[in-house]
Amino acid sequence: MIGAHGMKLAAQLFGTTLGRKYLMALSGAGLFGFTVVHMLGNLQLFLGPESLNRYAQFLQSNKELLWPARLGLLSMVAIHLWSAIKLTAENKAARPVQYIGDPNPVAATFASRTMLMSGLIVAAFAIYHILHFTVQVPEINFVSVDFKTFHVAEGAQKGFHDVYRMMVTGFQNPFVSGFYILAVGLLCLHLSHGLSALFQTLGLRNHAWWPLIQRFGIVASLLLFLGYITVPVAVLSGLVTATTGCDCCK
Amino acid sequence: MNLTLKIWRQKDAKDIGGFETHEVREVNPDMSFLEMLDVVNEGLILRGIEPIAFDSDCREGICGACSLVINGTAHGGHKATTACQLHMRKFSDGETITVEPWRARAFPMVKDLVCDRSAFDRIIQAGGFVSVSTGGVPDANAIPVAKEDSDQAMDAAQCIGCGACVAACKNASAMLFVAAKVSHLALMPQGKVERERRALNMVAQMDTEGFGACSVTGSCEAVCPKEIRLDFIARLNREYGRALLHRGGG
Numbered sequence: 001m002i003g004a005h006g007m008k009l010a011a012q013l014f015g016t017t018l019g020r021k022y023l024m025a026l027s028g029a030g031l032f033g034f035t036v037v038h039m040l041g042n043l044q045l046f047l048g049p050e051s052l053n054r055y056a057q058f059l060q061s062n063k064e065l066l067w068p069a070r071l072g073l074l075s076m077v078a079i080h081l082w083s084a085i086k087l088t089a090e091n092k093a094a095r096p097v098q099y100i101g102d103p104n105p106v107a108a109t110f111a112s113r114t115m116l117m118s119g120l121i122v123a124a125f126a127i128y129h130i131l132h133f134t135v136q137v138p139e140i141n142f143v144s145v146d147f148k149t150f151h152v153a154e155g156a157q158k159g160f161h162d163v164y165r166m167m168v169t170g171f172q173n174p175f176v177s178g179f180y181i182l183a184v185g186l187l188c189l190h191l192s193h194g195l196s197a198l199f200q201t202l203g204l205r206n207h208a209w210w211p212l213i214q215r216f217g218i219v220a221s222l223l224l225f226l227g228y229i230t231v232p233v234a235v236l237s238g239l240v241t242a243t244t245g246c247d248c249c250k
Numbered sequence: 251m252n253l254t255l256k257i258w259r260q261k262d263a264k265d266i267g268g269f270e271t272h273e274v275r276e277v278n279p280d281m282s283f284l285e286m287l288d289v290v291n292e293g294l295i296l297r298g299i300e301p302i303a304f305d306s307d308c309r310e311g312i313c314g315a316c317s318l319v320i321n322g323t324a325h326g327g328h329k330a331t332t333a334c335q336l337h338m339r340k341f342s343d344g345e346t347i348t349v350e351p352w353r354a355r356a357f358p359m360v361k362d363l364v365c366d367r368s369a370f371d372r373i374i375q376a377g378g379f380v381s382v383s384t385g386g387v388p389d390a391n392a393i394p395v396a397k398e399d400s401d402q403a404m405d406a407a408q409c410i411g412c413g414a415c416v417a418a419c420k421n422a423s424a425m426l427f428v429a430a431k432v433s434h435l436a437l438m439p440q441g442k443v444e445r446e447r448r449a450l451n452m453v454a455q456m457d458t459e460g461f462g463a464c465s466v467t468g469s470c471e472a473v474c475p476k477e478i479r480l481d482f483i484a485r486l487n488r489e490y491g492r493a494l495l496h497r498g499g500g
Binding site: 091 | 256258269319321322323324327348349350353354355356418419421422423450454455456457460461462463464465466467468469471472473479480481483484485486487488489490491494498
């Protein structure tokens with residue numbers, strides 16, 4: 001019984017426009033959660049090498065948790081991307097003949113009209129970002145060093161991969177940092193619409209909550225943007241260097 | 251006032267169609283947009299030219315027949331106004347006005363500015379009703395309805411099914427229309443009984459007709475002559491989710 005019920009539910013979720021919107025909203029919510037945690041992890045850079053490397057070791061040493069988390073994220077990305085492409089194709093097909101006289105995007109924000117494009121650029125960046133800092137392909141870091149050779153010299157994480165030095169070195173190239181800032185900007189543009197839209201899509205709002213939800217979407221996107229760009233900005237401005245943490249924060 | 255009209259002309263569904271320019275002299279600013287088109291058509295008939303076909307019925311903003319995209323905006327872009335209630339005083343002397351039909355795959359073209367909106371009728375037939383057994387008229391107030399619910403239901407029931415929401419949406423989505431109908435009936439005790447079947451069937455029919463999905467841009471709400479709010483789309487999403495959880499989509 002439960003099997004038949006589940007099959008019908010899956011058929012509705014994957015087979016109808018509303019179902020695909022649910023999938024997009026739910027996977028989007030999960031990915032938003034990830035961006036928040038990731039940002040909080042990044043900000044430990046300002047607590048100095050010890051804190052950041054301890055956190056990095058904590059994440060890396062639990063393979064039984066690391067891989068399920070990675071696969072979970074990957075499946076969310078796959079669902080989000082699949083529903084986005086499928087829905088966009090259907091949406092385009094729904095208007096085969098465009099308006100010829102100057103169509104007016106009444107009330108629709110720039111972010112809401114460019115979700116697919118901002119999302120795809122962020123996805124392309126994410127691939128680069130993983131090759132850059134996770135797989136650590138030396139050819140694409142543009143600073144002529146191999147991050148795999150960075151090891152912590154002393155302290156509790158002695159001999160472990162020096163993530164702190166990798167971050168500081170990795171952002172030294174202004175073009176790499178620039179691409180990072182651009183991608184984070186697009187991610188936050190995407191979220192400025194997506195965060196409130198997901199409440200709408202899941203039906204979790206009424207007229208009383210809507211203004212607050214919209215404000216939450218904008219403020220959360222802005223905070224994420226600021227949180228993310230502080231790292232490359234601090235590295236490029238010399239506030240954080242390869243050997244010590246930020247003096248004011250330690 | 252004198253105007254230049256760029257009007258969409260299309261002989262039939264198979265014709266490619268194109269804009270035709272008409273110079274209109276001495277337009278009375280107190281005429282409605284449709285009355286102005288009547289005057290243009292009288293002139294065309296006198297000259298032995300086929301008049302411009304456009305839909306109209308009540309001409310007092312309550313039937314939903316008129317369906318013109320004026321200067322790129324459905325119904326001309328004046329708050330809570332159908333094209334028949336849009337007066338020429340809203341335009342300036344010497345202005346060039348572009349007039350197009352609703353454009354959506356689900357609304358196939360008939361002629362000039364007329365499209366076939368029977369897709370909406372089929373969505374209503376799929377579930378936009380309350381099944382009532384025959385018998386005497388029930389007593390007024392025999393079934394209590396909460397004030398809040400009756401207000402909300404009345405707001406949703408204002409939808410006249412003109413299709414401006416579809417015309418304005420970048421995805422030609424019929425979500426606002428379906429949301430208004432589903433919300434209106436689900437809020438009433440008489441309609442609650444069939445709410446789950448209704449939500450599933452109307453959404454399925456909406457997809458079958460080839461309308462796009464909702465991107466939460468808010469364009470539909472902005473052009474709606476009856477000011478149907480975006481909250482009703484959230485309510486439809488909620489109704490649909492509820493139906494999925496209760497019935498597993500069956």
